[in-house]
Amino acid sequence: MLNVENINVGYKDLQVLWGVSFQVNQGELVALIGPNGAGKTTTLKAIMGLRRPWSGAIYFEGCNLCKAPAHKMAELGIAMVPEGGRVFTGLTVLENLELGAFPPHARKHMAQTLEEMYQLFPRLAERKFQRAGTLSGGERQMLAIARALMSRPKLLMLDEPSFGLAPLLVDRIFAKIQEINQAGMTILLVEQNVRAALELAHRSYVIQNGRIVGTGTSEELLSFEFVRSAYLG
Amino acid sequence: MSRRDIAFIISTLIAAAALAVVPTITTKESVINLLVLVYIYVMMASSWNIIGGIAGQVNLGHAAFFGLGSLVSRILWTKGWPLSISLILGALVPVAFALLIGAPSFKLRGVYFAIGTLAMAQILFITTRNLFPMISSLPTEALSTYSLAPRYYMALGMTLLTVLVVFWLSRSRWGLGMVAVREETSAAESLGVSALQHKLLALCLSALFAGLAGGVFAYYSAGYYLFFPFFPTWTFDAVMATYIxxxxxxxxxxxxxxxxxxxxxxxxxxxxxxxxxxxGTLFILVVLFLPGGMIQIWSRLRRLLVRKSTLAPSAAKEEQVPETNMVHDRPAVE
Incomplete structure (x- = not known):
C-alpha cells in the first residue's frame, strides 16, 4: 500500500535520511522505531508532503506522493496524528472533528463517522462542546486520533502517540490503536517507546542515524542484540 | 443553523431597520455624518477581521484596498459611469490586486508578512500621491443636488452586507478552514486544508469589502484628495478597532x-x-487586560454568573456550558 523507496531527505545542507526504504501492506500495523533524532518524524513529514525528499520516491497505492502538495494527502487517504496531537486548542472538540472531515469524500459521511468516533472514544462525546484546550493530555491524544480518522483514511500514521503521557494512559491509547487496526485500518506507528510498539506491531523497522538498520517481526527484532541493549535495557 | 445564529441574524436585521429610520427622525447633518463614518469603520474593521482575525494573517496593507476601491469608484463615477458599475468595479479591482500580491506575500510569515504588506500599501500610497495630487471635488451641478440620505442608506446597506457575509463565512467550512490555518498551519494542511487557498480567499474577501467601503467613501465625500484613502491610518484604525x-x-x-x-x-x-x-494608551490597556477585546467582558461576566448559579448543586456542571461557536470569544493566542 505504501512504498517508500530509497529517499534522501534533509534540511538546508543537513541530510537527515539516507536512502530510507520500507513498505506497509494493507491491514498491517507497522512500527518505525528508533531513538530520538533518528529521523522518524522527518520520515512522516516526507510522506505527508511537508518535507520534500531530495531523491527517491514514495508510492501510495501506486501514486507518486512526491508531486502532491501536503493538503492533498487527506484526499488520497492518508491521515496523520502529529506528535503531541496538535489539536486546535481554541476550537471545540466537535469543531476539531469537523475539521478532520475536511476532504469532500469524508464530508459526505461526517454524521456517521462522528457517531463511530463517539463510540470509540465516549469521552469525546461527553466533551464535544468543550474547547480542546481544556482537555487533558490523554484526551487530546484521543481527539487527535479521532480527528485523523474523521477523514476516513486508508492509512493512519501516528507520530509518538505515547509522547508525554503517563504509562497507564499509554496502555490505554495503544489498546485503542490495536482496536482500530483490528477493525481493518492500516497503521504506520512511529515510536520511541519500543517495548509498547513492538508488542503491538506485526512488523517493525528500526531506524538509527537516518538509516534503516533492521527489520522483522517483533520476535525477530528482539533477537537483535542492539534492539535489546539499546531499548530494552 | 443554531438558535444563537438565528438570534444574531434577527438582531442584526432589527438594528439595521432601526438605523434606517434615523434620517426620518433627525435632520441634524452631524448625526448622519457621524453614522456614515461609523458604517465605513465597521466595514473596514469587519473586512480586516477576515484576513487578520479569522485567518490570523496580520495584514498591514488594508488601506491599499480601501484606497483602490475609492479611487476606481470615484474616477469612474465622476466620469459619468453608472454608480452601481463604478462601485462594483471599485470592489473588484482591489480583489485583483489582492490576488496579485497574495501569492508572493504569503511566502512571508508573521512579522515579515505584516511588514511586506505595509510596504506594498505605502508604495501604492506614494504612487497615487504623485499621480493624483489634486483634490477631487464633485462637479457643481452634482454638488447643488447633493443629498445625504441616499449616501446614508448606501453606507448602511453595504455595512449590513459586509456583516452578513462575514457571519456566513464564520459559520462555513471555508471559515473553519481559515481558523485551522491560523491555529496550527501544518496540522491543518495534514487534514486537507490548503493554507494558501484559504489565506488567498480570506485576503480576497477582505479586499472586496474594503474596496466596497472605499466606494461608499467616494460616493459620500463631496471633495477629498484622491490619495487620502491610501493613508496608512485607515489600516491602523481598522486594526485597532478590530483588536479593541x-x-x-x-x-x-x-x-x-x-x-x-x-x-x-x-x-x-x-x-x-x-x-x-x-x-494609544487605551489600546495598550485593552491588549494587556482584555486580549480577547471588549466582547470578552461579556463572556467573562457570563462565566461568572454561571459559576454562581451552579455553585451549590454541582461544580461539574460548569464545565458543560457550551462555549461559543467556532469563531471565539477568545483570541488566537491562548
Missing amino acids: GGTGTVIGPIIGAVFYVLVKEILALRFVELHPFIF
Missing part, C-alpha cells in the same frame, strides 16, 4: 468600530492635541 472589539469574532469588530469612532470623535473635540496619546 475582539479579533476573530463577528461582533467584535462591529463593537470595536462603533466604540472607536465615538471615542475618537469625543476625544478629538475635548483634547485636540492629546487624543492620539489617550487612544
Whole structure:
C-alpha cells in the first residue's frame, strides 16, 4: 500500500535520511522505531508532503506522493496524528472533528463517522462542546486520533502517540490503536517507546542515524542484540 | 443553523431597520455624518477581521484596498459611469490586486508578512500621491443636488452586507478552514486544508469589502484628495478597532468600530492635541487586560454568573456550558 523507496531527505545542507526504504501492506500495523533524532518524524513529514525528499520516491497505492502538495494527502487517504496531537486548542472538540472531515469524500459521511468516533472514544462525546484546550493530555491524544480518522483514511500514521503521557494512559491509547487496526485500518506507528510498539506491531523497522538498520517481526527484532541493549535495557 | 445564529441574524436585521429610520427622525447633518463614518469603520474593521482575525494573517496593507476601491469608484463615477458599475468595479479591482500580491506575500510569515504588506500599501500610497495630487471635488451641478440620505442608506446597506457575509463565512467550512490555518498551519494542511487557498480567499474577501467601503467613501465625500484613502491610518484604525472589539469574532469588530469612532470623535473635540496619546494608551490597556477585546467582558461576566448559579448543586456542571461557536470569544493566542 505504501512504498517508500530509497529517499534522501534533509534540511538546508543537513541530510537527515539516507536512502530510507520500507513498505506497509494493507491491514498491517507497522512500527518505525528508533531513538530520538533518528529521523522518524522527518520520515512522516516526507510522506505527508511537508518535507520534500531530495531523491527517491514514495508510492501510495501506486501514486507518486512526491508531486502532491501536503493538503492533498487527506484526499488520497492518508491521515496523520502529529506528535503531541496538535489539536486546535481554541476550537471545540466537535469543531476539531469537523475539521478532520475536511476532504469532500469524508464530508459526505461526517454524521456517521462522528457517531463511530463517539463510540470509540465516549469521552469525546461527553466533551464535544468543550474547547480542546481544556482537555487533558490523554484526551487530546484521543481527539487527535479521532480527528485523523474523521477523514476516513486508508492509512493512519501516528507520530509518538505515547509522547508525554503517563504509562497507564499509554496502555490505554495503544489498546485503542490495536482496536482500530483490528477493525481493518492500516497503521504506520512511529515510536520511541519500543517495548509498547513492538508488542503491538506485526512488523517493525528500526531506524538509527537516518538509516534503516533492521527489520522483522517483533520476535525477530528482539533477537537483535542492539534492539535489546539499546531499548530494552 | 443554531438558535444563537438565528438570534444574531434577527438582531442584526432589527438594528439595521432601526438605523434606517434615523434620517426620518433627525435632520441634524452631524448625526448622519457621524453614522456614515461609523458604517465605513465597521466595514473596514469587519473586512480586516477576515484576513487578520479569522485567518490570523496580520495584514498591514488594508488601506491599499480601501484606497483602490475609492479611487476606481470615484474616477469612474465622476466620469459619468453608472454608480452601481463604478462601485462594483471599485470592489473588484482591489480583489485583483489582492490576488496579485497574495501569492508572493504569503511566502512571508508573521512579522515579515505584516511588514511586506505595509510596504506594498505605502508604495501604492506614494504612487497615487504623485499621480493624483489634486483634490477631487464633485462637479457643481452634482454638488447643488447633493443629498445625504441616499449616501446614508448606501453606507448602511453595504455595512449590513459586509456583516452578513462575514457571519456566513464564520459559520462555513471555508471559515473553519481559515481558523485551522491560523491555529496550527501544518496540522491543518495534514487534514486537507490548503493554507494558501484559504489565506488567498480570506485576503480576497477582505479586499472586496474594503474596496466596497472605499466606494461608499467616494460616493459620500463631496471633495477629498484622491490619495487620502491610501493613508496608512485607515489600516491602523481598522486594526485597532478590530483588536479593541475582539479579533476573530463577528461582533467584535462591529463593537470595536462603533466604540472607536465615538471615542475618537469625543476625544478629538475635548483634547485636540492629546487624543492620539489617550487612544494609544487605551489600546495598550485593552491588549494587556482584555486580549480577547471588549466582547470578552461579556463572556467573562457570563462565566461568572454561571459559576454562581451552579455553585451549590454541582461544580461539574460548569464545565458543560457550551462555549461559543467556532469563531471565539477568545483570541488566537491562548
